[in-house]
Amino acid sequence: MQERIKELELxxxxxxxxxxxxxxx
Structure with missing residues (x-):
């Protein structure tokens, strides 16, 4: 979940x- 949030943030x-x-x- 955290990885996905980071991707969206980028x-x-x-x-x-x-x-x-x-x-x-």
């Missing part, structure tokens, strides 16, 4: 990062 962070970079460019 995916979410990656998603936010892409959004953030898109906003900067």
């Amino acid at each position: 995916r979410y962070k990656y998603f936010l990062l892409k959004k953030y970079l898109k906003y900067l460019l």
